[in-house]
Amino acid sequence: MPRTTRATAVLLLCLLALALLPLFAEKYYIQLFTKMMIMAVFAMSLDLLVGFAGLVSLGHAAFFGLAGYALAFAAPQYEAANLWLSLPLAMACSGLLALVIGALVLRTSGIYFIMVTLAFAQMLFFLFHDTKIGGGADGIYVYAKPAAAIAGWEPFTLENYTHFYFVMLVLLVLVYVALRRLLDSPFGRVIVGIRVNEQRMRSLGYRTFRYKLVCFVLAGMLAGMAGYFAAAQFGFVSPETLSWHQSGGVLMMVILGGMGTLTGAVVGAFAMILLELGLQGLPEIGGMDIAKHWQLFMGAFIVGAVLLLPHGLLSLFRLGSRLRRKPAGAHDE
Amino acid sequence: MSEAVLRTERLSKHFGGLVAVNDVSLEFFADQIHAVIGPNGAGKTTLTSLLSGDLSCTSGCIFLDGEDVAGLSADRISQRGVGRSYQKTNIFLPFTVLENCRIAAQSRLPSSMRFVRAALAYRDVVREAERALAEVGLEHKAQETAATLSHGEQRQLEIAMTLATRPRVLLLDEPLAGMGGEESARMVELLQTLKPAHAMLLVEHDMDAVFALADRLTVMVEGRVLESGTPDAIRASAAVQEAYLGSEGLHA
Amino acid sequence: MDANTFLIQVLNGIQYGLLLFLVASGLTLILGIMGIINLAHGSFYMVGAYLAFSLAQHFGSLWLAMAGGVVIAVAIGLALEWLLISRLYHRDHLYQVLLTYGLILIFEELRSVVFGDDVHGVAIPELLRASIPLTETLSYPVYRLWMSAVCIVLAAGMYLLIQKTRLGMTIRAGAANREMVQSLGININLLYRLVFALGVALAAFAGMIAAPVASVFPGMGNQVLIVCFVVVVIGGIGSVKGAMLAAVLIGLVDTFGKVLTLQIGGVQLLPELSGMMIYVLMAAVLLARPQGLFGKRA
Numbered sequence: 001m002p003r004t005t006r007a008t009a010v011l012l013l014c015l016l017a018l019a020l021l022p023l024f025a026e027k028y029y030i031q032l033f034t035k036m037m038i039m040a041v042f043a044m045s046l047d048l049l050v051g052f053a054g055l056v057s058l059g060h061a062a063f064f065g066l067a068g069y070a071l072a073f074a075a076p077q078y079e080a081a082n083l084w085l086s087l088p089l090a091m092a093c094s095g096l097l098a099l100v101i102g103a104l105v106l107r108t109s110g111i112y113f114i115m116v117t118l119a120f121a122q123m124l125f126f127l128f129h130d131t132k133i134g135g136g137a138d139g140i141y142v143y144a145k146p147a148a149a150i151a152g153w154e155p156f157t158l159e160n161y162t163h164f165y166f167v168m169l170v171l172l173v174l175v176y177v178a179l180r181r182l183l184d185s186p187f188g189r190v191i192v193g194i195r196v197n198e199q200r201m202r203s204l205g206y207r208t209f210r211y212k213l214v215c216f217v218l219a220g221m222l223a224g225m226a227g228y229f230a231a232a233q234f235g236f237v238s239p240e241t242l243s244w245h246q247s248g249g250v251l252m253m254v255i256l257g258g259m260g261t262l263t264g265a266v267v268g269a270f271a272m273i274l275l276e277l278g279l280q281g282l283p284e285i286g287g288m289d290i291a292k293h294w295q296l297f298m299g300a301f302i303v304g305a306v307l308l309l310p311h312g313l314l315s316l317f318r319l320g321s322r323l324r325r326k327p328a329g330a331h332d333e
Numbered sequence: 334m335s336e337a338v339l340r341t342e343r344l345s346k347h348f349g350g351l352v353a354v355n356d357v358s359l360e361f362f363a364d365q366i367h368a369v370i371g372p373n374g375a376g377k378t379t380l381t382s383l384l385s386g387d388l389s390c391t392s393g394c395i396f397l398d399g400e401d402v403a404g405l406s407a408d409r410i411s412q413r414g415v416g417r418s419y420q421k422t423n424i425f426l427p428f429t430v431l432e433n434c435r436i437a438a439q440s441r442l443p444s445s446m447r448f449v450r451a452a453l454a455y456r457d458v459v460r461e462a463e464r465a466l467a468e469v470g471l472e473h474k475a476q477e478t479a480a481t482l483s484h485g486e487q488r489q490l491e492i493a494m495t496l497a498t499r500p501r502v503l504l505l506d507e508p509l510a511g512m513g514g515e516e517s518a519r520m521v522e523l524l525q526t527l528k529p530a531h532a533m534l535l536v537e538h539d540m541d542a543v544f545a546l547a548d549r550l551t552v553m554v555e556g557r558v559l560e561s562g563t564p565d566a567i568r569a570s571a572a573v574q575e576a577y578l579g580s581e582g583l584h585a
Numbered sequence: 586m587d588a589n590t591f592l593i594q595v596l597n598g599i600q601y602g603l604l605l606f607l608v609a610s611g612l613t614l615i616l617g618i619m620g621i622i623n624l625a626h627g628s629f630y631m632v633g634a635y636l637a638f639s640l641a642q643h644f645g646s647l648w649l650a651m652a653g654g655v656v657i658a659v660a661i662g663l664a665l666e667w668l669l670i671s672r673l674y675h676r677d678h679l680y681q682v683l684l685t686y687g688l689i690l691i692f693e694e695l696r697s698v699v700f701g702d703d704v705h706g707v708a709i710p711e712l713l714r715a716s717i718p719l720t721e722t723l724s725y726p727v728y729r730l731w732m733s734a735v736c737i738v739l740a741a742g743m744y745l746l747i748q749k750t751r752l753g754m755t756i757r758a759g760a761a762n763r764e765m766v767q768s769l770g771i772n773i774n775l776l777y778r779l780v781f782a783l784g785v786a787l788a789a790f791a792g793m794i795a796a797p798v799a800s801v802f803p804g805m806g807n808q809v810l811i812v813c814f815v816v817v818v819i820g821g822i823g824s825v826k827g828a829m830l831a832a833v834l835i836g837l838v839d840t841f842g843k844v845l846t847l848q849i850g851g852v853q854l855l856p857e858l859s860g861m862m863i864y865v866l867m868a869a870v871l872l873a874r875p876q877g878l879f880g881k882r883a
Contacts, residue, residue, distance in 0.1 A: 056679050104868055107875040111622050111678055111822065115814040116871065122811045123864035130860045186445040186452045193436050196425045203385060203423075204498060205411035205440040214446065244811070248624075248686045255683055293698055299690030306684040307672060 011263065018169055022162050030165050031233070032277075036270050037168040038229050041175050043253040043265035045222030050251070051260030052183060053215045054195030055106075058114050058247050059121025060223055062101070063094040065242025067224035068231030069128065070094075072140045080144035083158070087146070090228040091221045097124070098220025102213045118244055129239040139238025142231050158232060168229060172266070175222065179262055182218075191215050256305055258315060275301065336399065338363050338532040339384065339415070339502050344393035344403075346379055346556075353379040355556035356393075361502065361532040366524065368535040368547035376556040377536040378420055381506045384534065385417040386410035397502070411440070416500030420507045420536070422487045424494065426480040430471060433479050433490055434462035437497035465497035470519060485512045492520070496527075503533045509542055521545060544568075589719045594844050595837070600729050602836020603736035607791035608809055609816040609828045610743060611784025617823020618759040619777050621673060622681050625688035627810025629785045633658060633792025634801045635696060638705050647710045651793050655786055662785030666778045674777075693803065702803050707796040732794050739787070740829060747825060756780065812839075815863050819870045821880025830878060835863050 018037075022030050042064055049055045070090035075081035105116045128134040145158035156163040182188050190211050193201045201208050231237045240246065249272070257268020279294035290297075309315060337360035346354040354376045361367050369377050382388040384395060386407035395403040397413055411417075425433050438461035439445055439452065453459060466472045469489040474482065479490060492508055508524070509517050521542050527533070528546075537543050543550070544564050551561040552573050560570050567573055612626045636657060640650035669688070673681045709728045716724040747753035755771055759780075792805075799805070816835055820827025842862035870878065 050679070056682065058682060104871050107871055108818075111616060111620075112818060112875070112877075114622055114678060114682060115818055116867070119811060119815050119818065119864055119867060123861050126860040126864075127858070131858065181451070182448055184451045184453075185449060186439055186442065186447045186455065186458075188448075189432070189436055189439065189452045190445045193425060193428075196427060197423065199387070199407075200423050200425070201436075202407045203387060203411055203417055204437050204494070205408050206445065207406075207408045211445070244807070248682075251679075252683060252686070255679060259679075293694045295690045296694035296698070299687040299692075299694065302687030302690070303669065303684055306676075306680050306687065307669075310676070310680070 007263075015173070022165055027161055031161055032273070034161070034165045034168050034233060035230075036273050037165075037172045038226050038233065039250070039253065039273060040172055040266040040269040041168075042223055042226035042230075042250050043257070043269040044175060044179060044262055045219045045226065046250050047254045047259055047262055047265040048179060048182075048191075048215065048222070049219045050254055051262075051265070052188070052195065053191045053212060055212065055216065056114050056251075057105075057117040057216075057219075058244065058251060059101070059117035059119075060219070060250055061242045061244070061246035062121035062124045063098055063220035063223040064227035064230070064246065064250075065128075065237065065239075066097055066124065067091060067094045067227035068142075068237035068241050069134050069140070070224075071146065071228050071231045072134070072142050072237050075142055075144065075146070078143045080147040083146040083148045084150065087225070087228055091224040094224025094227070095217050095221040098217045099213070102216035102220070106209060106212050106216065118247070121242060121244060121247055125239050125242055125244070128242065134237065134239070137239060139236055139240075142235050142237065145232045145235075164233065171225070171229075175225075176262060176266070187211070187214070252302060256302075256309070258311055335363065337361055337396075338398060339534075340396040341384070342394040342396065344380070344383060344395065345391050346376075346383055346388060347391045352556050354383060354390075357553075357556075357558055359551060359558070359561070361534060362548075363501075363532050364529050365548040366528055366533045366535050366546045367549045367551065368537060368543045369551045369553055370537065370540075370543060371553035371559075374555075375553040377553055378506055379556075380553070381417065381504050381534065381536060384410075385415060385504050387417075411498065411500075414499075414501040415504065416495040416498050416502070417504040418491045418495045418506060418508055420510065422484070422491050424479050424487060424490055426478075428479055429475065430477055430479055430482065430490055431459075431462055431466065431475040434465050434493050434497045435459055437494040438462045438465065440498055461499070462497050465493040468496055469493040469523060485516045488512055489516065489520070492523075501531060503527065503531045505533065506536045507538065508535070509537060509539045517542065589723050590844075592719065593723065593725055594840055596725060596729065596733070598837035598840035599833055600733045600736075600836070601840060602833035603733050603740070604791050604795055605809070605812060605816055605836060606740060606829050606832035607736055608788045609813040609820070609832050610740075610825050611787040612813050613817045613820065613823055613825065613828045614756070614780055615784045616817065618756060618780050619670075619674065621670060621781075622678055622685070623670075623784075624682060624685040624810065625692065626685075626784065626788055626813065627806035627808070628689050628692035629658065629661070629788035629806070630792040630795075630809045631696065631806030632661065632692065633789030634707075634796040634799075634805060635700055635792075636789065637793035637796040638707050638801045639700070641707055647707065647793075647797070651790070654793050655790055658786045658789035659782045661789075662782030663778060665785070666781040670781060671774070671777070689807070692806070696803065704800055704802040706800050709797045726798075728797060732798070735794060739790075743825060752776075752779070812863065815867045817877075818867055819877055821877025824877070824879035827877055827879030835866070838862050838866055 018033070021033060025033070046057065046060045049057050049060070067090035070093040071081060071086055074086040074089055101117070101120045105113060105120060108116055129137050134140050145164070148154055148156055148158065156167060158164045158167065183192070190201065190206055193206075194208050194211060198208050227241065230241070253268035253272045254265050255268070256272065257266065258264030276294070276298065279297050280291050282291040282294065284290065339361040341357055341359050344354060344357045345352065357380060359367070369380065371377055379388065383390050386405055386409065390403050393403065394401050397415065402410060402413065425436065428436070435452070435458060438458045439455070441461070442455070442458065463472065463475070466475055469492050471486060471489050471493060474486065479487065482490060488508065488511060492505070495503065509520055512520060517539065524533070524535070524546055535543070535546065547564055549562070550564050550567040552559045552567060560567060560573050562570075608626065608630050612623065615621050615623050615626070633654060636654035637647065637650050640653050641647045644650055644653070669684060673684060713728040713731050715727045717727060717730070718724045747756055755776055759776060812835065816828055816831045819834070820829070820831035839859075839862065842859035874880070
């Protein structure tokens with residue numbers, strides 16, 4: 001079977017498994033997988049920047065977190081916000097922030113870009129942490145999940161965790177397909193061209209700044225979409241959602257999964273959350289609660305992965321298939 | 334004679350204390366090849382970069398169709414019909430040969446802010462890219478990755494990308510560098526066919542090609558114009574004999 | 586604001602700025618010379634503070650603790666460069682970000698394992714415990730003046746090292762053009778290791794002298810790191826001079842941002858927004874000079 005066909009088959013199988021999961025999984029796992037899919041959308045939005053446009057942002061959580069706050073503000077107290085109004089609103093807020101931050105940070109590149117994106121995200125962190133607009137350091141509750149009613153008819157309700165799960169699954173697929181199309185469009189080709197050789201793109205007549213800015217805004221809006229649903233699921237937004245740990249975490253998902261592939265970002269998101277859970281569930285050894293210090297193992301894992309897996313987790317699969325193919329190739333000769 | 338398409342007036346470029354281009358005034362006409370020659374470090378590539386907008390000049394003017402374009406960015410200069418090829422091959426190595434030219438041709442769409450339809454569905458753009466590839470004789474390599482091409486083929490691709498943007502002015506920085514004899518001959522032939530429709534700046538070390546192609550020759554030494562005139566006049570110039578050929582002799 | 590309060594705030598701002606300079610100068614050198622973006626740099630500041638805390642308890646003297654702490658910090662720096670950082674020189678910045686992010690997690694958790702998550706205080710040494718009276722009610726602690734003096738001495742030492750010694754010449758050349766130094770046949774690996782260890786030692790030392798006034802607490806490193814990024818962005822990568830100017834500027838802006846808004850008192854300004862002042866300053870610099878005040882155009 002050609003490699004692309006096989007990859008598509010694997011992808012479809014995973015999708016089928018995800019679609020069937022709620023039939024036999026308990027509530028806890030359904031909610032866990034919902035969270036993973038939310039983070040997968042978040043990770044794909046960052047992959048658009050890092051993997052395709054070559055813009056390493058260490059402040060992507062700003063757009064994720066802001067949308068969560070937008071939902072919290074949009075909801076009347078103790079009542080549900082209207083999904084169809086508040087979601088576009090939240091995404092627009094994130095997009096607007098991305099426009100402002102992008103216009104500044106895209107004046108730099110390379111190491112500067114990394115530091116400056118981090119710093120601006122931190123500025124937003126302080127805005128919410130030090131002022132009372134979003135409940136300060138304590139954060140703010142989203143008491144009711146957004147309601148999806150259109151003129152009295154309710155196609156689904158996010159209060160139902162299975163519905164929430166399927167909404168996220170559909171969104172995950174939609175975002176994936178949309179990004180695939182985007183990357184195949186003239187715009188997408190320009191973005192990748194800029195990563196490969198920005199100077200040449202300019203001399204070919206492209207105003208690269210504009211394309212990077214639009215890409216930054218699109219990625220910000222998608223991150224906002226993920227942040228909106230994260231806030232809805234969790235029922236709570238705090239400055240931590242836009243902290244640099246969040247930005248670092250999602251960057252890790254993208255890189256560990258294998259950047260510039262979209263599927264890698266999804267795999268990375270799922271893998272990181274599972275790993276986190278696994279580490280938190282470590283048993284006590286010799287009376288020491290090592291699960292409490294799971295971050296230590298996470299840190300060691302990251303350091304090890306950078307040194308040993310330069311192309312991300314997906315490269316493990318590729319390595320596997322190459323090993324399997326070798327004897328077959330020898331047989332052919 | 335008609336108005337010059339591209340004209341520089343007392344153009345200078347300083348890098349700190351170094352004057353790379355010093356007070357250069359040149360003219361480029363629509364159907365002529367204007368070759369610039371000179372020893373290494375004479376400022377030929379810097380001059381090309383000033384004209385293409387890759388560098389901004391320290392002083393002086395650049396007139397394109399009578400309008401001063403000095404200070405405009407490279408993308409704007411390109412959109413006004415100036416195409417440049419680079420001395421050091423400057424292509425998209427991970428892309429296919431066709432995609433290299435396609436992305437070049439795509440730059441002539443009114444805007445590339447198009448997000449939905451596949452890039453390959455823009456048939457005109459693809460056709461334009463294929464035309465440019467055929468012009469340099471690379472059409473049989475269209476689906477190969479640019480990184481796998483030979484050096485000479487990459488040079489051809491470099492020119493094809495420039496042609497795919499349909500420029501009126503061509504700035505060619507050593508197009509023959511590193512090409513084999515057959516490839517060179519083919520390139521000289523191509524430049525000959527491009528001559529009627531393009532104003533061309535040709536920076537080249539291959540003197541046979543230069544004298545075969547150029548309608549006008551400028552000799553640069555240490556950032557200055559030493560002599561400018563017809564090939565015959567340059568050949569006869571004592572100053573050129575002494576300064577340029579002398580120093581080149583030292584180089585060798 | 587009367588003249589004495591003003592003086593105190595100026596002194597505080599400069600002292601904070603000089604402390605930032607110690608951390609940021611290492612960061613900017615490592616960035617400029619080695620091309621490494623080191624997120625864990627703030628962790629070294631934290632390591633320094635905790636070393637001061639624990640060694641001072643052990644030795645009963647902050648002076649001994651500082652001496653021992655610097656030795657340990659240099660050792661940590663050499664070991665980290667040898668084991669991990671040296672594998673990153675030819676890798677994309679992305680992997681540098683990732684690996685040093687992993688290091689932050691490791692340092693933070695080790696800190697939690699060894700010292701717990703409480704806030705600790707470190708006593709000011711007997712010798713420097715006095716205050717200089719300014720008016721009947723206002724006085725300025727000698728320790729803070731001492732801190733500033735030490736920072737200035739170290740900055741002067743760095744200036745001499747960079748401007749007057751052979752090592753410094755290599756460092757300068759390296760910051761200006763990495764490839765050139767490599768082609769000059771200088772032992773670049775040794776240079777990198779020394780620069781990295783110097784950076785670690787400076788950051789850790791900053792943490793040590795700050796411990797008595799800022800106390801010792803979890804997450805203190807990350808706070809400093811991000812402010813130091815702002816310093817480096819404003820000053821320009823690789824420029825020690827830029828780091829100095831930017832650090833003092835940030836120190837003053839941050840200090841006066843808090844005091845001034847406190848005085849105006851939420852009427853015209855939100856006093857809480859003072860934490861954002863330095864980022865506004867950074868945005869302004871980015872608009873005017875994206876490469877930083879003393880940075881070279883890319």
